Amino acid sequence: MLIIKDLHAEIDGKEILKGINLELNAGEVHAIMGPNGSGKSTLAAVLSGRELVKVTKGKVLYKGNNLLEMSPEKRAHAGIFLGFQYPIEIPGVSMINFMKTAINEQRKAKGLEPINPSDFLKLMREKKALVDMDSSLTSRSVNEGFSGGEKKRNEIFQMAMLEPDLAILDETDSGLDIDALRTVANGVNKLKTSENASIVITHYQRLLDYIIPDRVHVLYKGKIVKSSGKELALELEEKGYDWIKKENDK
């Protein structure tokens, strides 16, 4: 599904990613952990095509294609979804209208007709139930006036609507209380199939109590310094990041 080779990237001339290697297959969930400032969100930005990050070296193959050559919307059409750490507000644009536009753009890219309104409403109902989202939220403007938890839930709702092949969830757990965390994780688990894959970026291990990863990678100073099974997350929880820092700052 995704192969990252020796990826280097900088923001405003400052190198943040210093040689990332990662391979992710369909059906897998990988967790990327690491202390603040290690480059986790930058990696998400590179994969989703954010312009402010400049790739200086390396390759990213997605389903065999050169991902770095694709525009952000092309990547979305090809099945990449980013759950934002800080979801953006768009005043005056209703969630319904926003979702309909997004879905129809994806359909257009696949050569399909726009979705018919009754199918669309049915889909909305189904997916809202899946993430336990308050009905009234979808008639409001995109993220406007949503609480932190509502915004995160809304990200998972959009993911459910768009059914991506590769979901990248950037700190989806931050700012969530335990109940919200459980619903969000539940949603992610229900959407998991043998055909799709996820990258879960998180600072804390608690999300991984609910979303069980196949691999855990520790990112530190722009490099993956440790990769292992899910037990690595527990070890990190116990020992903290200092252990990693000590080992690598020698």
Place this chain on the structure above:
Amino acid sequence: MQKEQDKILNDITQGDYKYGFYSDIEMETIPKGLNEDIVRMISKKKNEPDFMLEYRLKAFRHWQSMKMPDWAHLKIPEIDYQDIIYYAAPKNKPVLDSLDDVDPEVKETFDKLGISLDEQKRLTGVAVDAVIDSVSVKTTFKETLAELGIIFCSFTDAVQEHPDLVKKYMGSVVPYSDNFFATLNSAVFSDGSFCYIPRGVRCPMELSTYFRINAANTGQFERTLIIADEGSYVSYLEGCTAPQRDENQLHAAIVEIVAMENAEVKYSTVQNWYPGNKNGVGGIYNFVTKRGICKGDNSKISWTQVETGSAITWKYPSCILKGNNSVGEFYSVAVTNNHQQADTGTKMIHIGKNTKSLIISKGISAGKSDNSYRGLVKVLKNAENARNFSQCDSLLLGDRCGAHTFPHIEADNPGAIVEHEATTSKIGEDQIFYCNQRGISTEDAIALIVNGYAREVLNKLPMEFAVEAQKLLQISLEGSVG
């Protein structure tokens, strides 16, 4: 990144003006220039009664003593008023009994604009008065409306057929001496629309005037007069386009609205005069005076405007709230792009008790344009319990445009509650990226965000106009965003 934004901005703002064609219609014009003889000539061509000629001459004489206003936040090149043709009309203008009598070229022009003058073909139930250059060429559904006692006709016909109404109300809201452009209009206006809704009648269809400037070197000076008698209701639409020309053309119109007790008038405008090219060459100078009076108690006047066209716009649709409990509303979206300039807003004059006014203004500036909101809320001494709420928002696209807000508040009654809110924002790169990530292209993202921003106002437009206006916003900003 900034560069990329600018590029997208450029692409979007450089969309073509799709109404820029010119129709080859045989025209009758009078010599260039303005003097008393010209004023007399216009009046004579229209076979007007004496009171009209006197009104025009009074206005003309007053106009000669006036100077062009310079208080607006606009750079207006000098206008040579002697270099303008003040009257142009399609030559084949017999008395129109049926559509077959309309010059095929004229008919085709309106067909091209998507406005059918053919009543049989119209399913939407909008009655249209089509004004080309100086004269009204066709008013549809006249007979159907007449059955309800509604008068909807060209101003010229109204002068002939309903002189008493014209005499009574013309100039009662915008006096001939009101301002430089209104006074000029009062001297030389050539046609326009007239509408009278009798007592207790709810007009069953939207009434619409469609203005088209076609001839070169001519100014367009029309006036509209709407009278809503006690307890009546009417929704009125106005649309405007012009051919693409390198020279500037002057449009100075007047709209007067009178709402009697319990009457309600909704006036919607989609103004799409040619804005000039992307280097700022050509385009219409749109200097318009629009004013309504809520004369009777419990009356209501609501202005909605979507302004996307014209090189320069100078326009302040206003309400005089004279009747007790009367309500004035102003909803505006003004888009400026490339080198366009707009200075627009409203005036709400509270005279009666418990009068209310609401102002929602949304400015959108792109390219190198300048967009100003100018408003006055005035509460007179005896206007007990007057209330106003104003919201003026500006949205900037790119970093070469300007947005300005000039709100004026004069409250002479201590019980008045006047609120003003203003915001200025830019379309954020992060908003666009958020849309991109969901599969929405930058151009569509901008359209989505801009329409969301303007939604409060677009929602006030009649259904079929709202769709048109949305498209128009998109076209106006084509190539402009990021």
